[in-house]
Amino acid sequence: MNIFNTPSVLQNFIWQNRMFYIKRDDLLHPFINGNKARKFKGLLELDIKEKILVSYGGNQSNAMLTLSYIARLKNYEFIYVTPPLPEVLKQLPQGNFALALANGVKFEFYKPSDKRSDVDVLRNRAIEISNSYNGFFIPQGGACELSKIGIKDLALELTKDAKNLKNPAFFYVSGSGTSVGYLCNFLPSIFTIAAAGDRKYLQKLFQDMKISQPPTILELNTKIPFGKPDFRLLKIYQEWLELGVEFDLIYDCLGLLSIRENLNYFDGRDIVFIHSGGLSGNITQIQRYKNKKLIP
Template identity: 40%
Template sequence: MIEKFKFRGREMFLLRDDLLGEFNGNKARKLEYFLNSDLKGIKRIVSHGSSQSNAMYSLSVFAKMRGLEFCFVVSHLNSNLQEKPVGNFKFALQNGMKIFVAQDRRSLAKELASQDDAFFIEEGVAMAEAEFGFKTQAMQIEKWCEKNSIRPDIFLPSGTGTSAAYLAKNSNLRVFTCPCVGDVKFLQDEIFALDKNSKVQILNPPKKYHFGDLKLELYKIWREILDETGVEFELIYDPVGFLTLFSNLDAFSGDILYIHQGGILGNISQKMRYERKFKGEL
């Protein structure tokens, strides 16, 4: 669903991938290939990432639906989270996730997936199979553009850059993104590893943000958007996204289509972190 969206006096369009259903946002797009595969002979899926990863939760839902064992490896597990699980971690555990901790989380995940009946999924589902869902997304956007006689620029914030890379590869529209994990060089390398001829245009955030860091201006713009528009966005990526978008408006040629990539379940734990750190300032 694409709807009109106005924030800070700027009108744009919003693709509500957060409303796709139980699987929503960019993880629904990334998992579309697997949702349509029989995975015959597979009994376990293994992945790795952070302890509040959106992909972790989505994979736990997928594994539960398919009756598969789900193993997930993190490099660190906070003692408070271990004792009182919240957010994505809590719900993934409820779905039967088995958690492992290792400094080199990818190596352990590969080891756990070394048997023939196991399947390894990269962190954030940053793998070739993820392209399948973004072909669908690109086609849906193209049909909407034709129906409404509009050719907007597309913007979405990035972690691994998988969503932006595969959308740009399959779309005739200009696709812009910004780094939320690492810097521009890191994001370029990640995107070119997926598509060496990528057309994605990467914009610099107004300042360097370390992934998951608690910055008052990030919470404030997230709250401002919620209060002004009634739309709840994800609390790590989208604040950086909107700050980057508004500091780079001259990069866009006309209409803007912002992609809401879901992930708001993770806001539960992130809000708790903000409330602890900025008590009395929020």
């Protein structure tokens, strides 16, 4: 099943007095796009016997939403394990949670007996459910071997896109980090930043993945806690909107900020920035900015 508008286009823009080449993976599909479209391409090509997907994670996860669309397309049941909802989301479902709910996701709001909401506890519960239903288990964020298929396609496209560029540097923001790790198997000169974890987390991940040429990991002058509204990210979001491109406020704006603070890494090189998609997440994130009075 191929539903994607591939290859995605490479567009050039001037930002920070530099030419940026944006790989528009946000345009791959109206609902399934960006990093998750690449990651789950292999899943779309599979025929799962029991037609049951099981995964886990946060209630605004981009992976959750993408899996909900895939389940709907392929007429699968999708069970998703997540911590109990905050009261405001119970009363008024919004963002990715509301969209996934509309796609028919069966949520299990799991509260461990020891009152932890640790990711490992959610993972173990999802595995239990998957085993009991003989379902197809997908780790948080789609961090599994299956994602190699779509990432290889991305690498082949980028190789063609960049054939006339000057010593291209490819930038891909890390969530779980697996997509970036797999991309390193197919392309040189990968740069990234840890959105959810930190440098040590990524270094260990790439070591465990046995990546022979790991990416260059950039860091911010002042770290921004994951998902926390920050005026620097908002400024980048607004600047790119004026240029005609919307980026998500959690991942890609963070990546662009890290480039701006580390432009010396890219002297004499063309910058190719791979759009991560996930723009539906901006709905709830923009509301958080409004709550913090960062947006009127």
